[in-house]
Amino acid sequence: MAGTEPSIAEVAALVGNPARTNVLIALLDGRALTATELAYAAGVSPQTTSGHLAKLTQARLLVLAKQGRHAYYRLASPLIGRMLEGIMAVAADGPPRYRPRWRGDEALRTARTCYDHLAGRLGVALADALTTREHVVLSDDGGVVTPAGEDFLRGFGIDVHMLNRGRRAFCRPCLDWSERRPHLAGTVGSALANRCFALGWIAPVRDTRAVRVAPIGRRGFAATFGIELDA
Amino acid sequence: MAGTEPSIAEVAALVGNPARTNVLIALLDGRALTATELAYAAGVSPQTTSGHLAKLTQARLLVLAKQGRHAYYRLASPLIGRMLEGIMAVAADGPPRYRPRWRGDEALRTARTCYDHLAGRLGVALADALTTREHVVLSDDGGVVTPAGEDFLRGFGIDVHMLNRGRRAFCRPCLDWSERRPHLAGTVGSALANRCFALGWIAPVRDTRAVRVAPIGRRGFAATFGIELDA
DNA sequence: GAAACGCTTCGGCCGATCCCGAAGTGTCGA
DNA sequence: TCGACACTTCGGGATCGGCCGAAGCGTTTC
Numbered sequence: 001m002a003g004t005e006p007s008i009a010e011v012a013a014l015v016g017n018p019a020r021t022n023v024l025i026a027l028l029d030g031r032a033l034t035a036t037e038l039a040y041a042a043g044v045s046p047q048t049t050s051g052h053l054a055k056l057t058q059a060r061l062l063v064l065a066k067q068g069r070h071a072y073y074r075l076a077s078p079l080i081g082r083m084l085e086g087i088m089a090v091a092a093d094g095p096p097r098y099r100p101r102w103r104g105d106e107a108l109r110t111a112r113t114c115y116d117h118l119a120g121r122l123g124v125a126l127a128d129a130l131t132t133r134e135h136v137v138l139s140d141d142g143g144v145v146t147p148a149g150e151d152f153l154r155g156f157g158i159d160v161h162m163l164n165r166g167r168r169a170f171c172r173p174c175l176d177w178s179e180r181r182p183h184l185a186g187t188v189g190s191a192l193a194n195r196c197f198a199l200g201w202i203a204p205v206r207d208t209r210a211v212r213v214a215p216i217g218r219r220g221f222a223a224t225f226g227i228e229l230d231a
Numbered sequence: 232m233a234g235t236e237p238s239i240a241e242v243a244a245l246v247g248n249p250a251r252t253n254v255l256i257a258l259l260d261g262r263a264l265t266a267t268e269l270a271y272a273a274g275v276s277p278q279t280t281s282g283h284l285a286k287l288t289q290a291r292l293l294v295l296a297k298q299g300r301h302a303y304y305r306l307a308s309p310l311i312g313r314m315l316e317g318i319m320a321v322a323a324d325g326p327p328r329y330r331p332r333w334r335g336d337e338a339l340r341t342a343r344t345c346y347d348h349l350a351g352r353l354g355v356a357l358a359d360a361l362t363t364r365e366h367v368v369l370s371d372d373g374g375v376v377t378p379a380g381e382d383f384l385r386g387f388g389i390d391v392h393m394l395n396r397g398r399r400a401f402c403r404p405c406l407d408w409s410e411r412r413p414h415l416a417g418t419v420g421s422a423l424a425n426r427c428f429a430l431g432w433i434a435p436v437r438d439t440r441a442v443r444v445a446p447i448g449r450r451g452f453a454a455t456f457g458i459e460l461d462a
Numbered sequence: 463g464a465a466a467c468g469c470t471t472c473g474g475c476c477g478a479t480c481c482c483g484a485a486g487t488g489t490c491g492a
Numbered sequence: 493t494c495g496a497c498a499c500t501t502c503g504g505g506a507t508c509g510g511c512c513g514a515a516g517c518g519t520t521t522c
Contacts, residue, residue, distance in 0.1 A: 007322040008256075008315075013247025015318075017480080021240040035499060048481055050500050061321070069489040069498045079321050084239075086317035087246075090292070090310050091238040248510075266469060279511055281470050300468045300519040 014059055015087065019044045020052045023073075024061070028081055031108075032065065032074035067174075107210040110229070111202065114174060114209075117189030118196070122213065122221070122229065126192065127173070127184040129225040136171060138182060143171040145188060153188075156224065157195050163187045245290055246318065250275045251283045254304075255292070259312055262339075263296065263305035338441040341460070342433065348420030349427070353444065353452070353460065357423065358404070358415040360456040367402060369413060374402040376419060384419075387455065388426050394418045 015021060019042040026033060026041035033041070039049035053073055056062040061080055065072045075081060111122035118126060130136045135149030145153065150160050163170065173182035174189070184192060196202045201217025204210075213221070213229055221227040246252060250273040257264060257272035264272070270280035284304055287293040292311055296303045306312060342353035349357060361367045366380030376384065381391050394401065402420070404413035415423065427433045432448025435441075444452070444460055452458040 008319055009247055009249040009252040011247075011322045012243050012252065012318050016240055016242075016244025016247035018240040019480085021243065025239070044480085045482055046499070047483080047501080051480085054500085071499065079317075083314075083317040083321045086310075086314040087243050088239055090314045091242045250510080267467095275510085276512055277469070278471080278513080282510085285470085302469060 011059065011061070011083075014056060014061060015084070017052070019048065020056060023049070023052060023056065024075070024080070024084055027062070027073065027075050028084060030075065030081075032072040035071045035073065038073060107205065107212070111211045111213055112209040113193065113204070113211060114183065114185070116193060117174070117183070117185050118193045118202075118211070119174070119183050120210075122202075122211075122227070123183035125221075125227045125229075126225060127182055129227055130184065136184065136188070138171075138173045138184075143173060143184075143186070143188075145171055153192075156192075157199075158188075158191045160188065160191075163191055242290065242292070242314075245287060245292060246315070248283070250279065251287060254280070254283060254287065255306070255311070255315055258293070258304065258306050259315060263303040266302045266304065269304060338436065338443070342442045342444055343440040344424065344435070344442060347424060348414070348416050349424045349433075349442070350414050351441075353433075353442075353458070354414035356452075356458045356460075357456060358413060360458055361415065367415065367419070369402075369404045369415075374404060374415075374417070374419075376402055384423075388430075389419075389422045391419065391422075394422055 015024065022042045023038050026038060035050060035053060036046060038053065039046040042049050042052065044052075053062065053064075053071075057064050057073070060076050062073045063076045065074070109120055111118065111120045113119065114123065117123065127136075127138070130149065131138055133148075133152070134146055135152045136143055136145050145160050153160055171184070171186045171188040174185035183189070196217065197204075199217070199220065200214055201220050202211045202213055205212055218229055221229065246255065253273045254269050257269060266281060266284060267277060269284065270277040273280050273283065275283075284293065284295075284302075288295050288304070291307050293304045294307045296305070340351055342349065342351045344350065348354065358367075358369070361380065362369055364379075364383070365377055366383045367374055367376050376391050384391055402415070402417045404416065414420070427448065428435075430448070430451065431445055432451050433442045433444055436443055449460055452460065
């Protein structure tokens, strides 16, 4: 009744729902996840999750970033994480420290698919390699493949002239939520990912968006793109 | 669904009720309060508060210490306080730091009534003064007034022989929840408090259990008991 | 012993909210 | 333009939890 006090209960009540708790825990490492991914993490239907996400966003616990038809949610501030850790410490009572990351989180950060192209450290490294060699030039919301880039990609097994030039973006940057830097999307990004899969350099990991880099892939990325992935 | 996770939501849900939040905030400074006091702080009826306190105790957020017909509740561990501060930081969002203590809390710590005797720093100091001079001797659950003590108290205006020697405890220690040390209770403690009120040394503060020490009282406590209260 | 007091338990009312099925909006790709 | 997809909004059903009046239990005081 003294101004700030009611909101304390409101915030706690927001956390005090299993589905919302699962959502917050899933976001605890700072990554941004889509509504559908969070619905799976929450263990309830997408509609129900949508309502929860709306409440959490309105209460400034989460922030929403729309990207195409996806809605990426992430924790609004490190304070949220601290609060959750405080609650977990009381709940666990014994182990004050909770798992700071997901199972498989490191794998996701290393390399994963983002829709149909590559993301994570690998995706960002690929974009970096291509841009520093001026094979592609990326702007804020688009990009082009340079003539040298066309040659390079042809040598890699991708004919950019064969790529569908329809309504879908040809080459554009896509903000990587774990690396906070752009990786390569569009048909070029998609073709690049497909080629890497075809070459056996990478393989999908069951039930996740993570991809595993095979030994041959490790050597290939190093030789072709100058990318060194740590073990 | 993974063992410890549900309890996180449970703990948060426990905090996520205005009445319970008020209870926890009232206990935030580590003091122990009675069920009735907490009912007032919570803003709901004593029955409802009793239910809340039972839940909080069962969840190990509070611990209960029964003393006579009173039930003293306090936070089970410093972790609870940390958790609350974390939630408050998120709720306030702007000012990350919350008032760490109650309004009037310092006054309560300085001097207050405990049922009908004195508690707080003043109450503990009085008990200390009387015991170090061996005017009273306190054991774990009882106490006696020495002959020297009878003389001293008579000089102060209290005739211990006139005190009701009925079923009520004559002289006993009472654990002080803010100082964590015993102060003087029983008919002797009550008579001592009444005499201080009668002398005008202390005066009740409206709507609280706090008592204000008058300037004359400050001098009196110093001269009679050797107690120096800081301003 | 009786009355007062503090606290708790019981019973029932009520509102909140959690959830999903169905439908609507906007984007993407062919 | 059309279908697929991601997400949200709408509607209603069922459950849960908060709240208080009344009553019960134990302690304290007279």
